[in-house]
Amino acid sequence: MATVDRWLLPDGIEEVLPPEAARIETARRRVLDLFQCWGYELVITPHVEFLESLLTGAGQDLDLKTFKVVDPLSGRQMGLRADITPQVARVDAHTLRREGPSRLCYAGSVLHAKPHALATSRSPIQLGAELYGDRSSSSDLEVISLMLETLALADVPDVHMDLGHVGIYRGLARAAGLSGRVEQQLFDALQRKAMDEIAALTGDVEPALAQMLRALARLCGGREALEEARQQLAGAPGEVLESLEGLVQIADQLAARYPALPLYFDLGELRGYHYHTGVVFAVFVPGVGQSIAQGGRYDDIGADFGRARPATGFSTDLKTLVSLGNAELVAPVVGVWAPHGDDQALWQAVRRLRGQGERVVQALDGQRREAALSAACDRQLVFEEGSWVVAPLDQ
DSSP states (O other), X not given: OOGGGGGOOOTTOOOOOTTHHHHHHHHHHHHHHHHHHTTOEEXXXXXXXXXXXXXXXXXXXXXXXXXXXXXXXXXXEEEEOSOSHHHHHHIIIIIIOOSSOXXXXXXXXXXXXXXXXXXXXXXXXXXXXXXXXXXXXXXXXXXHHXXXXXXXXXXXXXXXXXXXXXXXXXXXXXXHTOOHHHHHHHHHHHHHTOHHHHXXXXXXXXXXXXXXXXXXXXXXXXXXXXXXXXXXXXXXXXXXXXXXXXXXXXXXXXXXXXXXXXEEEETTOOTTTTTOOSEEEEEEOTTOSSOXXXXXXXXXXXXXXXXXXXXXXXXXXXHHHHHHOOOOOSOOOOOEEEOOOOOHHHHHHHHHHHHTTOOXXXXXXXXXXXXXXXXXXXXXXXXXXXXXXXXXXXX
């Protein structure tokens, strides 16, 4: 390997340098403080786990994103986490085993074997919150609201939200008796809004149900899309109507809480279909092709860990929030310059200032006071009248 190649990083893997690293860390602290104010408790999960635990209940998409390694101690296959959400679900179901609602949050780096999209990072800092133990729409509303408050904290401008409910399609597909293969084909066609394929795949379905399945591709738009859905799906099974009314209720409450937030509905967009079970949501901003925050309900995820629990949550990439947001995240960096020396009184003065939260940079052997400028110091420690005191740097 040529010397120059040793400095190269893999595609999609980047290092974060100052001052950007300081901005990201400040944002992380502020968001975790916000989560704490809402009653969410921080958990820290391992970067690597046995593969069968890491991927339990997560589906094929996560499997493809996960780097695999062999544990030299046990000989078992392990994975580097590509998503923290399944880990937190395991913590709730197997480790904590609490009764009633449990609110957990996390912030940590993840690694993707394949990027989510072209030109996106394979090493995002995943930030999120999960609410376990409650099936009501009030927990969905809480999580969505917390996501929006997180974006507001970062001052991300011009956000738009997409809302859907995978239970509507699930209920119709179940009532139509679709085989697993046909259900998947129809799912793919709905994502592409391929009307001819949708019609062909529902050709053998009872006419009323076939009409409803075909209508899903057209049921998209603003609030009027929900009203049209009520008409188009009026004869649907009870579970479908219940899902639709749950979506309407959440939409009404969000409109009351955030009247300036543009809401878009698409009943044929089944984001996270293989993972989620109820309401799904995502936030977009102009100029960014992918969602910048997303989530939804994924009930019974803990079943594979021995304890099924209703759950809802959201996640986002902290790096993306910082790059898109306008929040002032780092105060101007200033500090005190201390001269080099072994004087104990000088050392105690430096310790005292640092204990008060001051940034103190002490000169190394041979460094002159001029180095204080490159160290971003605006004051200095000087010896006056028998003690070390802080004085302006230009003194």
